[in-house]
């Protein structure tokens with residue numbers, strides 16, 4: 168099967184996944200106590216204003232009608248109006264997306280570029296002191312809640328040492344006039360950098376620890392394979408064995424972990440964004456839930472689910488690229 | 500120089516230091532391989548054959564260590580220790596012993612190549628078959644990438660891979676087991692080493708393919724003028740291709756002979772037992788006497804002769820006295836068995852261990 172056909176088929180299959188996500192979220196949001204209109208207008212509102220607004224958002228209709236209408240809109244790319252913000256949900260998502268993407272990208276870049284070499288080194292120096300240190304670090308890393316790391320960083324680096332800002336993000340491409348303490352492009356980049364450090368560590372430490380652990384165990388397993396012994400027996404140097412003969416094979420499980428973590432970290436950024444008051448999608452979801460803003464909650468959830476589906480698909484494609492034994496969908 | 504053996508292994512000792520104790524996997528093994536010769540190393544599973552051949556390439560991984568003995572190859576000292584241990588009690592390397600880097604650049608692959616046992620696990624699944632072969636030839640023969648590629652295709656043809664140029668870029672999973680074993684042989688031959696060590700390369704294959712592979716090796720040995728050390732537990736293979744044979748039991752060589760002497764005039768009861776356990780055209784199946792019991796663990800080998808608890812000819816003296824490998828016949832056949840006069844062990848007057856003694860490991864002769 169060719170790659171484009173494989174991708175098309177997988178995307179076709181994911182329509183059902185997404186339909187499931189929409190349905191379940193739709194039911195959950197509607198089952199939750201609280202009324203978006205009352206929350207929006209406030210407790211002192213009169214009955215006619217409430218009725219008018221309910222009609223405006225179609226909330227006066229029975230749930231199955233609303234469900235079908237919603238689906239038809241989604242198919243046309245319309246995620247509806249946010250009740251709270253009074254703008255289209257898509258617009259709100261697009262507005263918040265860059266901050267979240269920047270945070271996730273920065274965290275994973277940090278996690279991957281540190282974890283992969285450390286994992287390899289740890290495997291190479293198995294049971295030596297450095298390996299033990301890395302492993303203990305990894306264990307602490309995977310078992311520490313990220314918001315706790317965030318709070319700890321803020322207490323130390325902001326309150327005690329006053330080194331780094333604890334709130335918000337600065338987009339590196341923002342115009343200098345829109346950024347505090349910035350007059351030149353370089354200032355913007357600097358501000359962007361110092362704002363990113365703590366959120367990156369907060370979201371990235373867990374990822375780093377997870378990748379490091381899988382990298383180490385995966386490398387160890389590959390280094391024990393017979394084909395590595397063969398390379399050694401034919402005079403291939405340890406360096407080449409590590410870099411060429413073992414590395415590529417060992418990345419298969421690592422890739423899976425990165426792919427899955429990447430997609431769940433998008434959701435996981437909710438905590439980090441809250442701790443650092445970052446206006447990303449994570450905080451958007453929180454606002455949506457608090458305001459019982461049905462369209463907003465549904466829209467962001469659907470958006471995340473799509474990212475997840477695409478993430479898994481890309482992981483699978485990369486996997487097939489790295490491992491010639493896997494071909495696209497030959498099982499059919 | 501040419502009158503010294505190509506490979507000389509003397510009193511080699513390789514041990515694994517495990518939590519359960521010291522595993523004496525290879526315990527004082529000596530043998531030689533002359534130029535142009537095919538020498539067999541036979542013995543049951545666990546006898547220490549693989550550990551012995553991997554020691555020759557110094558490919559023993561922790562917790563294993565070569566703790567004693569000498570290995571010389573083509574004038575180079577692969578393993579050599581001072582007689583006196585160092586102050587820490589560890590054996591001290593002699594000056595002329597090759598360093599790890601020298602082993603890698605001067606011996607492994609280029610001078611001694613190993614044919615691996617498992618054709619399914621020994622090729623890297625994520626690289627092409629041709630690419631892997633080319634890399635080893637390039638490295639060990641110092642050829643350019645293109646020249647190594649041409650050579651790789653040529654050698655794939657020689658080992659019987661049809662359409663080698665087309666199959667060059669295939670991955671291992673696209674090859675059958677027999678084909679992969681041919682590739683492993685091509686790897687060894689392509690590096691043009693002086694010695695090829697084959698560690699049971701046909702065990703994983705079915706009998707027809709095994710036959711083809713043996714024929715192939717026989718043909719190519721002439722052409723490449725390589726010497727072989729052939730590890731197997733199959734006496735049939737020994738008869739087919741070997742010139743001389745070393746029989747191993749529990750970390751020791753217990754008999755050494757030319758193939759003819761070994762088959763027609765075995766001097767060690769263990770060799771006899773091995774020969775009796777293979778079907779032969781001149782014997783009916785009732786004559787088959789499979790060796791009873793299992794080989795003990797090398798972690799705590801039996802006292803005296805290590806074979807005494809399974810030996811049909813064991814006597815009391817065998818429990819006490821450990822026989823070394825000695826010349827036992829006029830023709831210069833070697834065996835490590837006290838029943839031979841060369842040992843002057845009072846074997847004749849010693850009480851037999853079979854039947855009446857529980858230490859004999861049960862009654863095996865009716």
Ligand SMILES: Nc1ncnc2c1ncn2[C@@H]1O[C@H](COP(=O)(O)OP(=O)(O)OP(=O)(O)O)[C@@H](O)[C@H]1O
Nearest residue numbers: 515517522524543544545546547548549550551797
């Ligand atoms: N890494 C290791 N750690 C501990 N013991 C080992 C190790 N490798 C080998 N041994 C022991 O050394 C002994 C000899 O093993 P070896 O693999 O050389 O046997 P073999 O004669 O090649 O057998 P086979 O025919 O099954 O390949 C065995 O008892 C084995 O348990």
Ligand code: SF4
Nearest residue numbers: 804807810817836837
């Ligand atoms: S020394 Fe004794 S036990 Fe050992 S092989 Fe000879 S007869 Fe058997």
Ligand SMILES: [Mg+2]
Nearest residue numbers: 548549550698
């Ligand atoms: Mg073996």
